[in-house]
Amino acid sequence: MMEKEKSILKTLAPYNSRQSSRQMHVFPLLISSLLSSLFLLFLSYSSSSSSSSSLILSHSAVAHADFCSGRYLYVYDLPDKFNAGILRDCRTIFPWVDMCPYVANMGLGPHLNETGSVLTGDGWHITNQWVLEVIFHNRIRQxxxxxxxxxxxxxxxxxxxxxxxxxxxxxxxNITLLERDSLLVELFQLLKSRPEWSAKGGRDHFILSGRATWDLQRDDDRGNQWGGKLLMLPEVKNMTVLLIESNAWARNEFAIPYPTNFHPSNESHVVTWQAKVRSTNRPWLFSFAGARRPGQAGSIRDQLFHQCLKSIRCKLLDCASAGSNCDIPVTTMSLFQSSSFCLQPPGDTPTRRSAFDSMLAGCIPVFFTPHSAYTQYQWYLPNNYSEYSVYIPDDEVREGRVSIEEVLLKYSEEEIGNMKEKVVSMIPTLIYKDPSYKLESVRDAFDVAVDGVLRRVKSIIGN
Structure with a gap:
């Protein structure tokens, strides 16, 4: 019996020896006193339990703080004209393409409902290659x-x-170069007025471009030069800049993957897709999806067309021909899934979105210049490029000194299998998840980029 109860009973004991007429009154008093005591004990226990709950919550908060220690991000709340306002004016982004469907749905574009047997499962969209800024911004909100x-x-x-x-x-x-960069100039006037920028001169700040570095390197405001001048601003030299293609010699530029059409909303979508591309039958040794570049000096695409057309082991998809449907994901992914190797020559710049589309399909990429991948996506791709790709120097192809087919035939089935498995294992970190969902067990390209930024900031400014 509890001490408080014993004390109460002892106090009430003299009353128990009195005449029975009074016992009828004593008994209810005893019950009432016992209930009161038990209620006090309950309150005492409840208070103790509350303290324990607070302690548990405190431990939870500490655990979260430990998890986020060194990983906290602050996202500037900029006026709409720097982001959402551009999307509202989506019909002016490209003069020949209505970008409104592509910037919708948090940048993922229209949902692809009819995937057939090629794109089995959910998570597929028609995603434009220039919308990474929108996707990244929505991902960072999660x-x-x-x-x-x-x-x-x-x-x-x-x-x-x-x-x-x-x-x-x-x-x-009729737009001048100064007008072209007016919003950019206004942005940095705003940033430099903020104490967050002044604290470290922007060395802990990062920005993202969904265009290649070469589109942002205009060095002055004279004449009719190409591009913007983001990367030439002295303030930006202190920042970390993420782009779909970087300048390999710029210390503050880092390439991150082009967006593909696959944006899974749960872990099973990723696992199911990986299992599918592992088991797909690949009747073609190699393939190429693209168009010729007749006016591009140094292009090897004519040679790729020539070599593929004369080989019984190569499948060609000429994206310049009528009805080729290269912009339809099912078309290109069907080709890549049926091929062991996918040729990835430079496009307008050294990198191509097609390289990521092909790896998503489990196809081993064949590169012809190191700047298509090896000097670019160093946070994402193995340092030993032979683990997942083939390199054939472009000058050997251009001059007709090498047969692509003969090079690829030298790889054994075991070697091809190992390389394909490496490509398939890389898929999660080469895609961008659907920003509407949290996939805690899957690290995607966004997660790798943020970790890379945090490592760089730490190395620059210390803990």
Whole structure:
């Protein structure tokens, strides 16, 4: 019996020896007193339990703090004209393409409902290759270690859609170079007025462009030069810049994957897709999807067309021919799934979105210049490029000194199998998840990019 109960009973004991007429009154008093005592004990226990719950919550908060220590991001809340306003003006982004369907749905584009047997499963969209800024911005809103306290932040993200802004001004008639970069100049006036920028001069800040580095390197405002000048601003030299294609010699530029059409919303979509491409029958030794570049000096595409057309082991998809449907994901992914090797020559610049589409299909990429992948996506691709790809120097192909087919035939089935498995294992970190969902067990291209930024900031400014 509890001490408090014993004390109560002892106090009531004298009353128990009295005449029975009074016992009828004593008994209810005893019951009432016992209930009161038990109620007090319950309150005492409840208070103790509450303290334990607080302790548990405290431990949970500490665990989250430990998890986020060194990983806190602060996202600037910029005026709409730097991001959402550009999307509202989506019909002006490209003069020949209505980008409104592509910037919708958080940048994923229209949902692809009819996937057939080629794109088995959910998570497929028609995603434009220039919309990475929109996808990344929506993904960062789901980041688990965001902070509204800028003094707590380890890195600062500037959500300005510089690639889309630059792109819409490249072909706008009667616009001066100063007008082309007016929003960019205004942005940095705003940033430099903020204490977050002043604290470290922007060295802990990062920005993203969905265009290649070469579109953002205009060095002055004279004449009719190409591109914007983001990367030439002295302030930007302190920042970390993420792009779909970087300048390999720029210390602050880092390439991250082009967006593909696959944006899974749960872990099973990823696993199911990987299992599918592992087991797909591949009747073609190699394939090429693309168009010739007749006016491009140094292009090897004519040679690729020539070599593929004369080989019984190669499948060609001429994207310049009528009805080729290269913009339809089912068409290109069907080709890549049926091929062991996929040729990835330079396009307008050294890199191609097609390289990521082909790896998504489990096809081993064949590169012809190191700048198509090896000097670019160093946070994503193995340093030993022979683990997942084949390299054939472009000058040997251009001069007709090498047969692509003969090179590829030298690989044994075991070697091809090992390389394909490496490609398939890389798929999760080469895609961007659907920003509407959290996939805690799958690290995607966004996660790799953020980790890379945080490592760089730490190396520059210390803990």
């Amino acid at each position: 980041y688990e270690c965001l902070t509204a306290n800028s003094s707590q932040a380890d890195a600062f993200f500037v959500p300005y859609y510089v690639g889309l802004d630059t792109g819409r001004n490249l072909w706008r008639p």
